Amino acid sequence: MGDTDRKLFVLDTNILLHEPLAIYSFQEHDVVIPMTVLEELDRIKDSKRDVARDARVAIRALEALFKDATPDEISEGIPINRGKESSGHIAILADFELQETIKAFADKAGDNRILNATLYLQNKRAPREVILVTKDINMRLRAKGAGVRYVEDYRSDQLIDDVEYLTKGFQQIEGDFWASVEQVESKNLAGRTFHTLAKAPFEPTYLNQYVIDDSDFVGRVAEINEDSISLKDLSRERLMHRRAWDIAPKNIYQAMAMDALLDPDIDLVILTGAAGSGKTLLALATALEQSIEKNMFDKIIVTRNTPDIGESIGFLPGSEEEKMLPWLAAVTDTLEALHKNDHCTEGSLKYICDKANIQFKSINFMRGRSIQNAFVLLDECQNLTASQIKTIITRCGEGTKIVCSGNLAQIDSQYLTPVTSGLTYMVERFKNFEGSANIHLNGVVRSRLAEYAEENL
Incomplete structure (x- = not known):
């Protein structure tokens, strides 16, 4: 685990509870699991909490990786994906052997040992980037206060950067919908009206997305083709007067x-x-x-x-x-x-x-x-x-x-x-x-x- 181009990630326990197979998300970088994390997983796996199953899945994934490794290989690091040249490595750090450098809150001994391990690696592996990955916001603040240079949330399962970009399920067209339409082909199928229009003005669009305007048009995307979309025409008046259970x-x-x-x-x-x-x-x-x-x-x-x-x-x-x-x-x-x-x-x-x-x-x-x-x-x-x-x-x-x-x-x-x-x-x-x-x-x-x-x- 000596390549300075690769980052070194230290994983907190909550990462493996949130995503038990998170170790496979760091393919091209190196991962260190402090012994404290294994102890905490061991405590949780036998508990009645709903994360006990995730703890067991994480432990089995680590066991599958390390089952044929020697103690020296475990501390030095083994490839996460065997057989791939560019693959990162994973190691277990015996953090209880390290000299205590952080005296923080006594009731958070586990967190302190993980912070201690991160600072130890940060000094020993310099100038490599050593990054503590945790989902605990307070842990991230404490890490920065203790002198950890790089602290991150786990984001590999994050599909968008900001919740503002999350699709709302409808598009609102300013003014009158039909005033902005240049070409349309309408047809009736089983008593329903469908309008085929150019796709470009509606991008990005998705199936069953609603289209509304400031007057009385309401449509729903029924079909998406390469350069056109089909809108199912829904009467706003009928929608507004619909009743369910009064x-x-x-x-x-x-x-x-x-x-x-x-x-x-x-x-x-x-x-x-x-x-x-x-x-x-x-x-x-x-x-x-x-x-x-x-x-x-x-x-x-x-x-x-x-x-x-x-x-x-x-x-x-x-x-x-x-x-x-x-x-x-x-x-x-x-x-x-x-x-x-x-x-x-x-x-x-x-x-x-x-x-x-x-x-x-x-x-x-x-x-x-x-x-x-x-x-x-x-x-x-x-x-x-x-x-x-x-x-x-x-x-x-x-x-x-x-x-x-x-x-x-x-x-x-x-x-x-x-x-x-x-x-x-x-x-x-x-x-x-x-x-x-x-x-x-x-x-x-x-x-x-x-x-x-x-x-x-």
Whole structure:
């Protein structure tokens, strides 16, 4: 590991919990795993936390690399990809043998040893770049304060540089849409009107992306060819007057969301937007409409991430569904709002929950299931990693529709940012999939108080 042109990356434990196979992302550079990281992985792999599985995957990946290596080779470094000349190397550093140079917080002994190892390598390997890679923001600050020159977040799974560039699921054309169109070919198919137009003015465009203007045009991209696109003409007036479970859209963004939620040809709907923009309300209203009125689904499954569920769900009384209720209060609140005008709201809720077969499930118990003919609502997606979202979406079988909603401004996970959130990852990965639609709900419709708070706090 002596080539000065290659960078030297020291990985923190949270990198291997976030992406267990992260070691393979540093192909042309060298990687050092401090012994403290292995100790922390060992503690986590036997815990009840939902990251225990990721810890075991990371340990197995390291064991596969080092199984035939001698102790000297492990400390000196072995090729990450055997048989490739330009491949980087990976080594394990016995950081407990190093002389202590940092006396920081006693309760963070593991972090201090990792910082100590990074400073040791920085001095020993100079002038090589030694980079500490960690997803812990506070660890990055402490590292810089302790004298580590290069500290980075793990970004190989990051698809965009700024959440501002994330596709909103619709294009807004200024003025009148038809005034800017030079050539169009329109045709009717099964009572629907489709317009074929030049592709260039709409670039970049994606399947099922909506196109709206400032007057009354609403279209949805139905087909993309080399130099043309086909737009399905949707009447704005019809969209705005559409109802699901007696709920009508309050703005054009909610109308587009409702269109996607009620479309049987769309299997995945991603709803993003501020708190109070109507994500959960629209999803539940359309779920009840399609399950009870149209008999399209056998059940409605509501699930969300519960950060400390591994430890605390066991202490709550009742069945799995009763244990989940504190975390799913947002959903039960919405159900109450949908039936607030009924003669007996409580009786209505019990009847609806039985009739629609609404099930509240923990994300931890979704792995290994196959969900058929269900409407799945995955709430608070911004706190999930890409692998957690993949776990749930790959559960969906025939006749299942999944709605993923979240607000990137309300991330609770200490390791996720808006650009590394699984919600961002999903929006980017599915934007070209014909069976998915993504709508960013602009505007807060909860109350004028909520709208003012969203804009000014």
